[in-house]
Amino acid sequence: MPDVVDRVAEHIAPALIYASRSLSQHLDHTSYSEKISTGLRALLQEHLLYWLEAISLLKQMGTASKVFASIHAWVQAHDADLAAFAKDAIRFVETFANPISHSVPHIYLSALPFAPTESLVSKTYLPQYPSAARFKVGKLDRWSAMLKTFEEHTNVVWAVTYSPTRKTMLKTFEEHTNVVWAVTYSPTRKSIASASEDRTIRVRDTETGEAVGAPFKGHTAAIRSIAYSPSGHHIVSGSDDGTVWMWESETGESVQSPLKHGGIVHCISYSPDGKHIVSGSSDGTICRWDAETGEPADTPIKGTYFAYSPDGSHIVSSSGRTLSIWDVKTGEAVGAPLEGHSDRVNCVVYSPDGTLIASCSSDHTIRLWDAETRQAVGVLEGHTGIVQSAAFSPDGARLISGSYDKTIRVWDVKAGKPAGAPLEGHSSGVYSVAYSPDGAHIVSGSGDGTVRVWDAEAVGFEAAGAALQGPSNTFLSMAYSHDGASIVSGGFEGRIQLWDGDTGQLRPLPTSGHRKGVNAVAFSPDGTRIVSGSDDCIIQVWDVLTGEAVGAPLEGHTDVVHSIAYSPDGSQIASSSFDGTVRTWDVKSGKALSEPFNHGGSNRVWGVAYAPDGMHVVSGGADRMLRIWNIKTGEQVRALSGHIDTVACVAYSPDGTRIVSGSCDNTVRLWDAESGEAIGSPLLGHNEMIESVAFSPDGKSIVSGSRDQTLRMWDAETRELLGGPVKVHSDWVMSVAYSPDGTRIASASWDDTIRIWDAAKMEVSADSDGSAEFSHDCKLENGWIVTASGQLLLWVPPWNRQGLLWPSNVALIGHSLTELDLADFVHGSDWVSCKADAKVVAAKP
Structure with missing residues (x-):
């Protein structure tokens, strides 16, 4: 709407604008009265959605939850029912602030339909909108533990932090040009510093978000860690270039010559008294430096990751699978190393009172240690992947952990057991976790590019995200x-x-x-x-x-086995490995049939497939080549060149005359199996590496799956795209396959789902003008279902996304279903007709 600003100014009265912005402040200074309470009840239970329209148009959605929080506090001691409604309204606006601020109609089109069944806002208002979206299955009964999701990042989120006041959690900074590795608040709470893969540090004003000076430049590689001095006057940084720099926090000027390590500097901190800088490096040392002179304060200690005790008297460090405690004054180890983990330790933290140490490891566990006796006091087991981060609650009663298994787990420290169900919702590994200063909220950062805020008090109830069919699967x-x-x-x-x-x-x-x-x-x-x-x-x-x-296992490969295939008669197995070889095995004896087929040197072999005659296999590898091998002689028949990067996957056509390959060069290629010549030009469209390719049983079509999160169908003869790219998965598409009868396609993804598709529906090309309906060629982008014509159809909350059944899906594996009923759904320019009385008015002459 091009004239929306003028129309807002014309139709929204100044008094309403003032009230929208200032209601909470007035309530905070007003004594309780029944008259005002009656007015607030009318606002919430009769006019709430209209008020949200105004707030959205005024670009004031950030004030909505504050207003409802003030109402809740103001009426709590006098009207329990109204207080409960206000609390539910807080959840409603915090959950749906994104779609409401983006598009006013989605108060009705997205927020109301997706609010839980027991939501008081939903119960009050949804019956008035019979033509909104409905659920066949998958609607939540009550609010999940997930409070907010920030989706502005376009890459991995490695670090998250709360402001000391808890009033602000990371604003969106868009100036960095690559992964942000670390963020931290200044002790004065007025600034936030961030460090990036782009080799810069940027400082922003907490309130305004404005840059404080120019980017800090000096490092020659990615900056992994940063820390403020206790006074806030300086910032120290550690980098992949092996150096530690100290900067003036306001000017960005370097203070002294860089301090040097012999490897990547992963971890950095000031001592609590500010007199020393401590840095931990992949060179296996943790160094203490005099903050004034930059000189080494003592002999380096062994380790990479570390944490200071709250009183600053000790440091705990990790080195490989062990931990050590060090006396800061003497620089000596206190007792023997703490042993127990069976794989690398990734993080160590002290409890707030300094009595416990927690260590999280690639062995999927968190271990608790008594800081005084150095004895193990518990093992927290439950994660099914590498545990990357951990944090104690402010009172020390609970511990949170983030893992590559995509979950956050909350632990009762005293009992040594889970405090509730895992927090699920991230579609990639959880790399960073933190508690808010008051312990009420948990924040997590993930490889899916999102930062999520969780209600710590809701952990004992149902976890966020729909329940998986068994443990989480990637x-x-x-x-x-x-x-x-x-x-x-x-x-x-x-x-x-x-x-x-x-x-x-x-x-x-x-x-x-x-x-x-x-x-x-x-x-x-x-x-x-x-x-x-x-x-x-x-x-x-x-x-x-x-x-x-x-x-017995078939053993012989010395590195990752990446691809495997049965021969057409079932008597043999072929395997490819990152050890640079293809091996063939006799199924009955389990013995290797011949010497390995070698791709040359240390080139990883990614893909392997049998020819339909069972006499040959084709393999693709890091040498950018496809190689065809004679099974009986073990000799290479021919080499196929054309890809400009690793060949990641290969497949034969059903008649054996053609081979299809997918590569890290983002292309799919067709080859003549007899001559080894490329058939036509590459199939272009994917923008990340191809993980999997397959021919249809009749050989007429090809399907490809990619790390760009899409699957695409191609005509094998014309090499044209059939329909549009299907972008529904929220992470890499790792494997694709046709059903034997060719009627279905299955796609398996890193997002914990396998989707089964109706192949015929996927082959239908989108209308030339683009459909405005929910169809297979819609895309799921940042929670929005975007139609082929570019229209925003619905915003889907995080807990319903992974299990959302697409129109051309036959079934979905790995996640409980969300299936929508859009039979009476009105949208687009007709969205106003979703209200019951709107239809009556529209029907009158």
Whole structure:
């Protein structure tokens, strides 16, 4: 609406503008009265949505929750029902501030329909809007623990922090040109400093968000860590260039010559008294420097990550799998190292009172230690991936942890047990967690590019996000059985699971799985066996009915097994590995059939596939080549060149005449299997590496899946895109496959889901003008369902996104379903008709 500013000025009275901005301040200085309470009740229970319209148009959505919080505090002692409504209104506006501020109609189109069933706002207003979106399945009964999601980042979020006042949590800074590795508040609370992969430090005013001076420049590589001095006058930074710099916090001028480490500086801090700077490096040392002179204060101690005790008398450090406690005055270790972890320690933290130390590790556990006796006092187990970060609550009663398994877990420190269900909602690993100073909220930063705020008090109730079908899965691989009745999947956590190919329901398959991620799975042609290949370098055959291992593991590869395939007659298995080789195995004996086929040197081999005649295999690797091998002789038949980066995946056409390949150069290519010549030009469209390719059973179509989160269908003859790219997954598409009858396509993703698609619907090209309806060619972007014509159809809250059933989805695996009923849904220019009385008015002559 081009004249929206003028229309707002014309139709919204100055008194309403003033009231919208100042109501909370007036309430804070007004004694309770029934008359005012009656007016507030009318505002909330009769006019709330209209008031939100005005607030949105005035660009004042940030004030809404403050107003409701003031109302809640003002009436709490006098009117419990109105206080409850005000509290629910706070949740409503905090959850849906994004769509409401972006587009006023989505108060009615998105916020009301997606509010939980038990929400008082929803109960009061939704019945008045019969033509809003409805749920067939998947609507929450009550508010989740997730309070807010900040989605402005376009890359991994590695660090998060609360302001000391808790009034502000990271504003959006868009000036950095690469990953932001660290953020911190100044002791005065007036500034925030951020450090980035772009080699700069930027300082912003907390209130205005304006830059304070120019970027700090000097480092020659990514800056990993920063810290303010206790006085706030200086900032220190640690970088991949192996140096520590000290800066004037206001001018950005360097204070002294860089302090040097022999490796990446991962961790940096001031001592509590400000007299020393401490830095931890990948060179295996933690150094203390005199903050005035820059001279070493003592001999470096062993370690990489560290934390000061609250009183500044000790430092705890991690080195590999062990921890050590050091006396700051003497520089001596206090007792022997603390041992117990079976893999690298990634983070160490002291409890607020200094009595406990928590360490989190790549062994998937958090360990608790008595800081005085140095004895282990507990092991917190539950994560299924690397634990990257941890933080104590301000009172020390709880500990939170963030993991590569995409969850945040909250632990009762005294009991040594979970304090509730995991907080789920991130679609990638959780790299940073923090408590608010009052302990009421938890904030998390993730590889999915979002920062999320959680209600710490709601942890004991249902966790945010729809419940998964069993433990969280990050799918790395997937394959159909030859009758199409089953799908097998391999996960990042090492699990192998079996699913119904029609319904997506989990089937019993009690395998022990692998110790590490399962990159490849395949069914035997007769459907009685499954073979899997893993990061643990092992290949294992499994009985489909019992889940038992069949024979000993096939061992010989010395690095990650990345791809695997059965021969057409089921007598052989071919595997490719990052050790640079392709191996073939006899299924009955479990023995290697020949010497490995070598891609040359240390070039990783990513993909392998059998020719339909079973006489040849094709492989693709980091040498940018496809190589065809004769199984019987072990000789290379021909090499296919054309890709300009790693060949990540390969597949034969059903008749064996063509090969399709996907590459890290973001292209898909077709090849003549006999001549080795490229067929036409590359298939262009993906903007990140191709993880998986497959031919349809009739050889007429190709499907590709990419790290750009899309899958695309191509005509194998014309090499044209069929329909548009399908962007529904919220993370990398790791594996794609056609069902044996060609009617369905399955796509497995890092986002914890496998989606099964109707292939015929996906092949239909979008209308030339672009559809404005919910169809397979819609995209899911930052929670918005965007139609082919570019219209914002609906905003979907984070807990409903992963399980949202798309129109061309037949089934969804890995997450409980969200299915919408849009039969009576009105939107676009007709959105005003979603209200009951609007239809009556419209029907009158």
